[in-house]
Amino acid sequence: MKSHLPIRPELRDWILSTTRAGHSVDAVLKLMQDSGYDPRQSRTIVATVLNMPISALDAHAQPAKSQGRRTRHPEPPQAIAEGRTIDVSLSVESPVLRVLNNLLSQGECEALILEAKPRLQRAMTVDSGGKQQVDARRTSEGMFFGIGETTLVKRIEQRIATLLSIPVDHGEGLQVLHYLPGQQYEPHHDWFDPEQPGFAAITAKGGQRIASVVMYLNTPEAGGGTAFPEIGLTVTALRGSAVYFAYDTGDTASLHAGLPVLKGEKWIATKWLRERPFQAPSRK
Ligand SMILES: O=C(O)CCC(=O)C(=O)O
Numbered sequence: 001m002k003s004h005l006p007i008r009p010e011l012r013d014w015i016l017s018t019t020r021a022g023h024s025v026d027a028v029l030k031l032m033q034d035s036g037y038d039p040r041q042s043r044t045i046v047a048t049v050l051n052m053p054i055s056a057l058d059a060h061a062q063p064a065k066s067q068g069r070r071t072r073h074p075e076p077p078q079a080i081a082e083g084r085t086i087d088v089s090l091s092v093e094s095p096v097l098r099v100l101n102n103l104l105s106q107g108e109c110e111a112l113i114l115e116a117k118p119r120l121q122r123a124m125t126v127d128s129g130g131k132q133q134v135d136a137r138r139t140s141e142g143m144f145f146g147i148g149e150t151t152l153v154k155r156i157e158q159r160i161a162t163l164l165s166i167p168v169d170h171g172e173g174l175q176v177l178h179y180l181p182g183q184q185y186e187p188h189h190d191w192f193d194p195e196q197p198g199f200a201a202i203t204a205k206g207g208q209r210i211a212s213v214v215m216y217l218n219t220p221e222a223g224g225g226t227a228f229p230e231i232g233l234t235v236t237a238l239r240g241s242a243v244y245f246a247y248d249t250g251d252t253a254s255l256h257a258g259l260p261v262l263k264g265e266k267w268i269a270t271k272w273l274r275e276r277p278f279q280a281p282s283r284k
């Protein structure tokens, strides 16, 4: 949303520093109104300075946002979801993490790769303004499925929803990534940083991310594990297995990286889960 209103630099700096200091957009709007700005004008100014759509501000202006949902962590030795028995072969409590063997069958992994392959593009990340960007830290190719887009995607989404006790509509569309030798995903957190000016826009729909499931669709010949450097753990990329980890905003222990593939290739599917519904459930 671009405004043609002249915005005084001091006001711009004040909005940026106040939101970065952790004050909500609602609080900023209230302070502006208390000091004489009219409500519509202050909304336009805040949206322009934070580079977010006015509609995202509306979502923020809802009274008392409820604390969102959390996932249920699968317990060892085995969890059953939609008739499939999944082995919980490793548990960590900080960060909350489970290695899930046999989450997907070999056939499901192969079929998902085939469905994704024709649609691969250079993977993007979200910049501080909430826009998709090409990022040197992430050199893989990827694509997103729509929620429930194919029978297979729908089956996998339902299995994860049951396993983690979270409705399907809290999920972002399944992302498939393909890495070649040398490609990697450098250390990062999957939760969105509230101090970034784009935070309000990214979380306006669905709220914050609360958990990730990284599913390995093949076994690279060498390298390509998922590392959690804060705890010195590397999860091996093994076809059909997955690593699930859950986090709160600011949880630095959940730092992780897709290690460089040394030989062969690596295919993963990632499901990110939000604290509130992210999309209308598919009617397919
Ligand atoms: O490639 C990996 O092992 C990690 C992928 C990842 O961190 C993500 O998709 O958010």
Ligand SMILES: [Fe+2]
Residues within 6 Å of the ligand: 188, 189, 190, 212, 256
């Ligand atoms: Fe990640």
